[in-house]
Amino acid sequence: MTVRTRFAPSPTGYLHIGGVRTALFNWLFARKHGGQFILRIDDTDAERNRAEALQPILDGFQWLGITWDEGPGVGGPFGPYFQSQRGQLYRDAVLKLLESGHAYPDYMSKEETDTLRKQAESQKQNYVHRGRDRTLSPADAVRSFGDKPTTIRLKVPENRTIVVNDQICGKVEVQTNLLGDPVIARADGSALYNFATVIDDLAMGITHIIRAKEHLSNTPTQVLVYEALGVAPPIFAHVPVVNAPNSKEKLSKRKMQQFMTPEVIALLRNVHAVPAEWTDEQIKKNENLNPATVAYYRTLGYLPQALLNYFGRLGWSLDDKTEIMSLDTMIANFGFERVNDSPASFDPQKLHWVAGEYLKSAPIEHKIDGVIPVLQRAGLLGTGVDREKIGKVVAACGDRLKIYADVLNYAAFFFRDPQYDPKAVKQRLHKEGMTQTLRQFAEVLQKVDPFDAATLEASLQTFSDAKQVKAGDINHALRVATTGVMIGPGVFECLAILGKDETLRRIDVALQSPL
């Protein structure tokens, strides 16, 4: 039997990182067993502009490299892959259950059930819905539904224990007497999630249902649907939910705005990820660039492999020490045995570290490609791109870059005039005698040839020896004068990239500036 797994997002307009983790586990499992990973779109509900709300999700998966064997764009033998186009399947299935006596039309009004519910609650009893018409014979049920369509409920059997043998949670048992008859279809024939998902999983031949733990409570009901249909349920594996950073609550789509902290907003502004004229409120409401979405990390320049590695390790481990591993290693070793059964909190700091590990070993050409859009967005680079210069800049930055957006912190001055940090100027440049010293050293620089890092360094050494001034102090002043800030790549590398003329010009400006 070929393994078939699926991920079934609803088109929300963005790819949520909780979903990515679940999708990744599905994908890894399918890949490991040489099976298929299916993407199905659960778009039966909210009538938003679907194409637009779906594309960001597809883009996200594509960027991450989570490829789907069947689904939107690629098709497949079990289509359509949009629930909104599978209505007939659900209607047929409902009819089948009606005919076999496993479901019934429920003519009880909302008011009636509400009354019953309140009654039960007032007696501190749990309300378990059992429709009045559940005893209708199958023939009568079909006939009366045909005459007068209404909601269809599944007939939950009495006095049974439903056992779910979950691959991660173990054996989970639930008494059917605690399960109300669930609505499986509305009067107009449209199916509800708990029903549609079973029909689709069945029709698509899904063998392993890997999904978030929040679905565990629904599973017995779904098992009952499989049973009513006369088929064996697939294998279930419920993975623990992902919690919000520093929290023990689910990383919720509904509470996304809480991640839009002042720091995050400032960061987005810094990297020019949002239009400058946007207000904080507008940024907050923009779900596309929320830290709970993939797009956020993409625009900040996290490598997709880093996200995959991080999320693969969130709730799953290879062994007692491995943190960084290739996708192939994950595929080869993924299994439910090593999925943790308690929730895991998303830790952005660790993700950031992982990102750094990946960027560190990325080929220079990739880094150049990654840094260009960041620089362009920040207005530091036009369309005429000097790859050679950027290559030098990136090389000079070295391991300082953990994400591409870091290039703005370390190398902006290569692409514009220095913005002098008053504190740096005060501490390093306006030291007693330093202005004088620097002016003299500028004259030395005139004659340095070749104007490369090694030669520059040697000339500073000679100069500082002769002048009896600490090389470090001059170095610091030189850095502030030419870059405006206290941090950055090695100063001689910076000067070499800037070139002699520009270096001298900047020193001149810095020395004249009243700052």
Next chain:
RNA sequence: GGCCCCGUCGUCUAGUGGCCUAGGACACGGCCCUUUCACGGCCGCGACACGGGUUCGAAUCCCGUCGGGGUCACCA
């Protein structure tokens, strides 16, 4: 509230009765390297929720308590 699930450092985790005075990683603190910042190296801080059992021996098994989460829709 009913039902279900979970409970090892702040966080991610290792641990399936003796290898555990609980190992690794992120974060944090210190030191070293360094003409800045990062990188790297070393050190430190820091956890078995609690209480009972079972056992020669328990983080590991059982029971209870407490705590946390999820779910109880004609949403997905």
